[in-house]
Amino acid sequence: xxxxxxxxxxxxxxxxxxxxxxxxxxxxxxxxxxxxxxxxxxxxxxxxxxxxxxxxxxxxxxxxxxxxxxxxxxxxxxxxxxxxxxxxxxxxxxxxxxxxxxxxxxxxxxxxxxxxxxxxxxxxxxxxxxxxxxxxxxxxxxxxxxxxxxxxxxxxxxxxxxxxxxxxxxxxxxxxxxxxxxxxxxxxxxxxxxxxxxxxxxxxxxxxxxxxxxxxxxxxxxxxxxxxxxxxxxxxxxxxxxxxx
Amino acid sequence: xxxxxxxxxxxxxxxxxxxxxxxxxxxxxxxxxxxxxxxxxxxxxxxxxxxxxxxxxxxxxxxxxxxxxxxxxxxxxxxxxxxxxxxxxxxxxxxxxxxxxxxxxxxxxxxxxxxxxxxxxxxxxxxxxxxxxxxxxxxxxxxxxxxxxxxxxxxxxxxxxxxxxxxx
Numbered sequence: 001x002x003x004x005x006x007x008x009x010x011x012x013x014x015x016x017x018x019x020x021x022x023x024x025x026x027x028x029x030x031x032x033x034x035x036x037x038x039x040x041x042x043x044x045x046x047x048x049x050x051x052x053x054x055x056x057x058x059x060x061x062x063x064x065x066x067x068x069x070x071x072x073x074x075x076x077x078x079x080x081x082x083x084x085x086x087x088x089x090x091x092x093x094x095x096x097x098x099x100x101x102x103x104x105x106x107x108x109x110x111x112x113x114x115x116x117x118x119x120x121x122x123x124x125x126x127x128x129x130x131x132x133x134x135x136x137x138x139x140x141x142x143x144x145x146x147x148x149x150x151x152x153x154x155x156x157x158x159x160x161x162x163x164x165x166x167x168x169x170x171x172x173x174x175x176x177x178x179x180x181x182x183x184x185x186x187x188x189x190x191x192x193x194x195x196x197x198x199x200x201x202x203x204x205x206x207x208x209x210x211x212x213x214x215x216x217x218x219x220x221x222x223x224x225x226x227x228x229x230x231x232x233x234x235x236x237x238x239x240x241x242x243x244x245x
Numbered sequence: 246x247x248x249x250x251x252x253x254x255x256x257x258x259x260x261x262x263x264x265x266x267x268x269x270x271x272x273x274x275x276x277x278x279x280x281x282x283x284x285x286x287x288x289x290x291x292x293x294x295x296x297x298x299x300x301x302x303x304x305x306x307x308x309x310x311x312x313x314x315x316x317x318x319x320x321x322x323x324x325x326x327x328x329x330x331x332x333x334x335x336x337x338x339x340x341x342x343x344x345x346x347x348x349x350x351x352x353x354x355x356x357x358x359x360x361x362x363x364x365x366x367x368x369x370x371x372x373x374x375x376x377x378x379x380x381x382x383x384x385x386x387x388x389x390x391x392x393x394x395x396x397x398x399x400x401x402x403x404x405x406x407x408x409x410x411x412x413x
Contacts, residue, residue, distance in 0.1 A: 009375040010273070011310055011383065014266050020306040045269065052265040057282040061264065065257045065289055 007031070007038055017045055019124055019193045026190065029125070124232075125191045128198040128225050131232045132189075135223075136204070140181045144174040152226065152233040160219060160241040181208035196227040217241065260289055263305060267313045274317035284320055288312045311383045315365055334364070337371035342402055355402055366394050 008016070008028050015021040016028045032038045052058050131150060138146035147170055155167040173179070189202035200223040207216045224236040267288050272281035288309060335352045342352075356364060362384070369380045370391075377395075381388040 009373055009379055010270075011369075011373065011375055011379055014270070014310060015304070015306045018263070018266065018306045020304040022304075048269055049265040052268050053261075057278070058264060058268070061282065061286055061289070062257060062260060064286060065260050 007035060010041075013038065013041055013045065017042065017049075019195060022194070025125075025192065124193040124198065128191050128193060128200060128232050129189065131225060131234075132191075132200050132223055133186075135234060136184050136186065139170075139174070140184060142174045142180070144171050147171055147174050150234055152228060152235045155234055156236045158236075158238045160217075160239045179208065179210040181206050183207045198225040198227075198232065199223070200225065259305060259309075263309045264289075266306065267309050270310060270313040271317045274314065275320060280320065281317075284313065284316045287316050291316070307382055311365075311385075314369065314383070315361075318365060318368060319361065334368055334372055338367060338398075338402065341371055342399060342406070352402065352406070355405055359398065363394055363398060366391060367398060370395055 008024075008031060012021060012024070012028055016025060016032075019025075021028060032042055134146060135150045137143070138150060148167075151167045151170060153167060155170070157165045157170060159165070183206070185205045187203050187205075189200060191198055191200045201221065203218065203220055205216070205218050207214070209215070219239045219241055221240075222238045223234060225232045226235045227233075264285065268281055268285045271284035271288070272278060275281050275284060291312070332353070334356055338352060338356070356367070359367070366380055366384055369375045369383055370377070375383070377388050377392055381391045384391065386394075
């Protein structure tokens, strides 16, 4: 992977940690891997995330922002302030509308992670890749229990011939004897995390047996995972067979 | 989506996700924890008042980072350390200009006379060393407009500093 020579800006690092760096996340991740200065900055930010989240200052702001009928902001922090605040109610309503527009871009319809489950983009990428690997292993090992845990209830699979199947179909296949995948070799695997949604793309070569006949296929896949109640689960997958081969 | 108010994230939820980032940004500019806390509160309370910076197509991280920067730079004006912090900007601009150190005061005066918006752009570009693309994203202008504003500042700075006899 190409490593950018110049260090990413503070802005880029912050967005990387939030998982909101749309295009260059992989480049930034590669840069951080090879740059001690940026690693130090990232660690400091991660530590600061925790420190701030637990701080008394954050607690008072949290109260100020969440109380339905708060006192004036200055009263909440017990400080005298010269500036007059506009009516709190209208600001919060406005903020909610503003958030609604922006949130459709960056956050999914699910709740953003709370302070205690604050996770970084890099960790998210590692996590979704691990879940995807477990998923492939579950298919190989015909582990229906693991598949049940990994696949979301509304999971949809589209195979290389365009046939669509459901989670139930996948579980039935895992429980049935007969067709069996013996090995898989994934390559060019790439994860992109956007808030609570992740897209994994790559190639996979699968070897197995179906109806007593061995098969060996090279496929391209796109997997889509969503963070549901804090767990990354598969919501959709699509495979296609490169036609040139 | 705007119809269904109940599914909207509240200010409190935005704060949980972005509070630490906003506070960190304010603290980096203001240098003091307490002032940073005030600025952080203002950012979350005043997002809408800065409608020109708020754009629906940006991720919250972008406009909150922009708001945190703007709020903090504005706060510096009410603060005794304003001059000292402008120094940071002047030092960074000086590097871009390649002018000698004696021009400090002239450059500070010049910066003082810039609009808030231009100062924000210069701060992002020279102090934060953002790329032109990043600055454009944060302030919501095209890359071309940002480049133009930076170029205009550098040109007028060179002209004025030359007139004052402090630039090569």
